[in-house]
Amino acid sequence: MEAVTAAWERYAAGRTPRRTHNAAGATTWLNWTQYADHGPDESVIGEIHGRRVLELGCGTGCNLAHLSTLGAQCVGIDIAPTQREKAAARWGHLPGLSFRTAEATEFLAAHPDSFDVVLSIFGPVWFIDPTTLLPLVRQSLTAGGAFVFSHKPPRPDPQPGEPLREARAVSRWDHSPCKWAALLESARFANITTEIIDPPHGEREGTLVVRAEAREERIGRPARQS
Template sequence: MSLAESWDKYAVGSKPRRAVNATGETTWLNWTQYAEHGPNESVLGPVAGRRVLELGSGSGSNLAHLVTLGATGLGVDVAPARETVAKERWAGLAGLEFRTAEVTAFLTETDETFDVVLSIFGAVWFVDPRTLLPLIRSRMISGGTLAFSHLPAGIQDVKLGGAGLRHNHSLDAWERLLTSHGFTAVSASLIDPPQDRTVGTMLVRALAC
């Protein structure tokens, strides 16, 4: 089974995000595996007027939220089903587009540059950082923000099955990898889980040199 087929199979079984959250908002950004838990888009700094790329954009909900705040957004996902769902869900939102592509191929072939790159339980977790980080840096403006989240090192998400190898490095390992591939001001932290859960979320942020 190809990578796209594996992720398409996973996507079909995914539960869509609800239309409205507990505070009545129709869009919001969620860094963790828990609904409406953890920090918001302020991790990225101001996004109005900025070009944002999401690697592993899924149904597009996180990226759509940033676009409602004034960003323009491009979401890339390897699963064709994700592009279909995202385009249907966000058809009326200007400044937002989605493409089906394997991320290293997209980053190698595109001539676009971005102010912000994010990956929420997405491509940064599944692609060898020694390959991916230089490609991300090559498509970012100097001073641009990269942020991503995934499960802490040593924790596996069994729901993902055979969808891919996960690169859930430690906080220190991510700092070393990022600084060696053109990033600075690296901050890596663990977001505590809700009180009734035991597994937190790793959140990493860095600036392109």
């Protein structure tokens, strides 16, 4: 785990902070894709106001800060300690928003049935074996809660578990939309949608956005004794 934390610390050190304003002049906004001012907004999630939201791999907290301004109660976790420091310094003044240093699977295991929405924007969903992560996400969601994540589409010959070039000691799970749908269904998710967002003009690579809902479990009634 120390090697993984160190890898993400190195990665975070090379990242450029998000702009103070986007092209529309907004000071907060949600960006699902790897391109500035491109792609869908928070409407992908559904209802926001009053919802309890967890972001896995929140980085410097910019996406989560936007949801906080819309009335959500937000928690962001990141494995890199310096990310929490940057997020708190920039967004700590916003109400209903907190940041923690935590590993995703450990945090999820400790918080069952705690959130209405779980997000991962180029975050741990891409970097943790989904057979381990997805059941924990489902466990942390209330019934009917939304799970939304994005990352780059898989390459022509994806190799699940392949090391990530940008952050050594980290593996990446590249899956097609159909494979993600199958994995989510097996982890007790329903109403699954997948979409590859086309890139802006001049770019070649789109963005995969996946949304699912925690399946509402029906508790069977005991058989009546005759």
